[in-house]
Amino acid sequence: xxxxxxxxxxxxxxxxxxxxxxxxxxxxxxxxxxxxxxxxxxxxxxxxxxxxxxxxxxxxxxxxxxxxxxxxxxxxxxxxxxxxxxxxxxxxxxxxxxxxxxxxxxxxxxxxxxxxxxxxxxxxxxxxxxxxxxxxxxxxxxxxxxxxxxxxxxxxxxxxxxxxxxxxxxxxxxxxxxxxxxxxxxxxxxxxxxxxxxxxxxxxxxxxxxxxxxxxxxxxxxxxxxxxxxxx
Amino acid sequence: xxxxxxxxxxxxxxxxxxxxxxxxxxxxxxxxxxxxxxxxxxxxxxxxxxxxxxxxxxxxxxxxxxxxxxxxxxxxxxxxxxxxxxxxxxxxxxxxxxxxxxxxxxxxxxxxxxxxxxxxx
Numbered sequence: 001x002x003x004x005x006x007x008x009x010x011x012x013x014x015x016x017x018x019x020x021x022x023x024x025x026x027x028x029x030x031x032x033x034x035x036x037x038x039x040x041x042x043x044x045x046x047x048x049x050x051x052x053x054x055x056x057x058x059x060x061x062x063x064x065x066x067x068x069x070x071x072x073x074x075x076x077x078x079x080x081x082x083x084x085x086x087x088x089x090x091x092x093x094x095x096x097x098x099x100x101x102x103x104x105x106x107x108x109x110x111x112x113x114x115x116x117x118x119x120x121x122x123x124x125x126x127x128x129x130x131x132x133x134x135x136x137x138x139x140x141x142x143x144x145x146x147x148x149x150x151x152x153x154x155x156x157x158x159x160x161x162x163x164x165x166x167x168x169x170x171x172x173x174x175x176x177x178x179x180x181x182x183x184x185x186x187x188x189x190x191x192x193x194x195x196x197x198x199x200x201x202x203x204x205x206x207x208x209x210x211x212x213x214x215x216x217x218x219x220x221x222x223x224x225x226x227x228x229x230x231x232x
Numbered sequence: 233x234x235x236x237x238x239x240x241x242x243x244x245x246x247x248x249x250x251x252x253x254x255x256x257x258x259x260x261x262x263x264x265x266x267x268x269x270x271x272x273x274x275x276x277x278x279x280x281x282x283x284x285x286x287x288x289x290x291x292x293x294x295x296x297x298x299x300x301x302x303x304x305x306x307x308x309x310x311x312x313x314x315x316x317x318x319x320x321x322x323x324x325x326x327x328x329x330x331x332x333x334x335x336x337x338x339x340x341x342x343x344x345x346x347x348x349x350x351x352x353x
Contacts, residue, residue: 088353098349104251137350220251226280227255228289232353 018074083116088141092148095120096140096219096232102129104218108146108201115158123198126205126215130194133161142232146211150200155193254345255279257295261340263321263328271334273318276327278346287320287327295346297335317346 122129263273315331
């Protein structure tokens with residue numbers, strides 16, 4: 001056998017469908033450089049004399065034959081993309097939350113995270129909604145926009161919001177102790193982050209008439225309001 | 233520019249605790265012909281929706297039938313059956329809905345909540 005390569009070669013002839021390659025025989029001849037090998041050896045393929053074969057042990061008939069030919073599974077090279085953001089949602093848009101703890105609150109959209117979820121903030125001082133992730137489907141985008149240029153959202157990603165894994169203690173004695181002694185207080189880091197993001201936001205919000213009161217108020221359907229006729 | 237939600241302009245009005253983010257609907261009964269009914273699909277009349285074209289906004293929206301029971305389940309007397317709007321029924325704004333489990337016959341005439349999610353606005 002020829003010396004093995006350190007890195008495996010990518011297939012030169014990718015499958016269009018299983019069994020059908022992209023390139024024809026003549027193209028592959030060219031791609032593999034067989035013409036160069038031939039030229040190197042004066043128009044003829046190099047022939048190696050067969051090495052003397054080692055004595056082969058007599059093959060036993062296999063005990064088990066699969067009932068049908070075993071098929072190789074197809075390669076899956078699909079990479080999922082982040083959810084497509086609705087055209088009405090742009091950084092700085094005011095969104096109305098439709099479900100969850102803060103339903104009805106109006107909130108400022110910051111950016112879309114790699115998981116596809118939307119990063120959003122109240123701002124906290126105005127309506128009590130902290131930096132939070134939301135799903136697009138549970139949100140209505142209004143036509144109101146807030147100027148978001150002063151806000152730096154680079155550091156926030158899905159890992160920032162990951163739940164901390166609690167180390168499980170195994171022990172009977174400890175079981176009877178107050179299990180949740182430590183109240184889950186928000187680390188100061190996160191509080192600082194919230195303030196930093198909100199500082200410039202609140203300035204631009206106060207610049208617009210009524211916007212602060214608007215964000216502080218909640219949305220609610222009232223008698224006679226038909227959502228299919230409302231313009232948000 | 234700013235949407236008309238609760239009266240946020242009038243600062244003096246106290247904020248009410250309840251926030252309705254659903255549209256009210258009435259359960260009319262099951263999908264049926266004169267003498268056969270098919271309980272896997274229910275017919276719902278949504279408040280304020282009177283034509284087939286208006287129903288298009290509600291297609292796919294989730295709905296919940298909420299009812300009470302004497303026995304507490306999950307520490308609550310309230311129970312819920314979730315479902316969704318599937319398609320319009322006829323020309324006058326009635327919709328067909330499918331629920332996770334079929335609605336019980338006692339629900340006919342009862343209130344159902346049609347939420348505004350999954351939203352497409």
